[in-house]
Amino acid sequence: MSRLEQWDAALLESLQASPGETMSLEEMASTTGISRPLLEALAREGLLVPRTPGRFDPTDVAAVKAGLALVEGGLPLGELLELARRVSEAMRPVAAEAVDLFARFVRDAVEAKASSPEETADGLVRAFRAMLPAAGQLVSSHFATLLLAEARRRLVAADPSR
């Protein structure tokens, strides 16, 4: 994007939660009971990303809790962090490409169909709000499928009669 169009500004605004909806690590620690040092470490590692400096989205709590459920299940934190670092590194270019796809195929097409800047802005925000959870769902269910397939492959390799 070379410059911010009026409708992009509307999209940007809708991406940024209002300050009342974000929380500090301190607040996150006290409402969830998750240790402050762990949250700080996750933030330094780039696994918890602030929406604005020092303020985090409450929905991130769910992700941290999911990580802790894996730790409670028996995965050592150190190994999990190492995997998370690698996933984060591997996903970054994929995320960039996905945003690029959105810009080329959704944003440009919405703009082409709209009759006013307001309509473009509205269409973009609606498309984004529908597509973000869909993208999350897609990635998570695909990963779950890959996990199952890999587990099955190993079990079958151990006992080909099955």
Next chain:
Amino acid sequence: MRIHTFEVPGPLPLLDHDPEIVWISPGHALAGFGVAARIEPGTGPDRFNRAEQAFTGWLGGQQLVDDFPGGGPIAVGSFTFDAFSSGSTLVVPRVTLGRRGDCWWVTTVDGADYHPLLHPAGTSDRPTDRPRYAGSSMPDVLWLDAVAAALAEIEAGRLDKVVLARDYAVWSRVPFDRRRLLRRLSERFPECFTFLVEGLVGASPELLVRKHGMAIESVVLAGSSRRSPDPAEDEQLGKALLASEKDHREHEPAADSVRRVLADACSRLESNQEPELVTLANVMHLATRFSGRLAGHYSALELVKRLHPTAAVGGQPTDTALDLIKALEGMDRGRYAGPVGWTDRRGDGEWAIALRCAELSGARARLFAGAGLVAGSLPEDELEETRVKLLAMQEALGG
């Protein structure tokens, strides 16, 4: 009883016959079979002196025959990190095979049969398994909090440095093969001290003290960096380590604590002014090397007693660090981070700090790794450092 030491043509197959005691350093190698004397000095800061007195006392009742200049019986031991943990031991093997430089020798107690030990044995084809995770004394997610709590004490100015360790238990479907582990360790880390004493196996880079006559040496390693397979990046990592303020903050208290103790016992003491780089197979360290001349007749074990625990395994100030370790680590270190080495009847010897090691017991093992914390350390980096150290040991234990 008669203790006989004599020279034999080498090389001897030190590890082939599954010795219970092993010490391999760049200058010395020992392999011990059977137990002629096992000394349990109990607990307390005086356990080192009691062990030495018991060894000297035991030797007093023996008839010593030395046909090897400077030879004679050797006791190999390992001591607990915490003065009040039990498990410190000194062992005199019934048969010891040894190498000093290019000379090979044998010591036998009471005419023990040593002949079969001089001949190589075929390689074992024992079944192997891999190390399997069994858990830790403290889950690492809580260890991260312990590190943060220790760093808060450092930030508050209550201490400069503390070393926190964690353990990692593994098991295997077949007993671990200590011989193979020792071979791997001594091949991969030829500049380290590879040891086996009563199930404690490891390869330590850290020389606590070496004493020969009136000459002593010690090497302090603290502050470390990973290595890179890419030579250019590896060189950069080395330069970065030499320039790293945080690593110097970690190194200096360790070097100072050793300098203070040795200066007190020596008439002359030298060391490099600035830490130098020591490069091992998987990691590099900042190192300060000391060499000196003793001002009086201190035995190696007396020096060990005065040096232990250095800030490389405890912290600075020592007592505050030890209290914090006790409060936060949630485990007994046992002999991990304690002195391991050998002593002879003249009080000469070579003692390292038992790092990079595992307690082996049949098909179970307990691995250890620690990290030095100073102002500026980050809990997740220390967790990662210990994870990498634990991986290296698991790799060495692997099938």
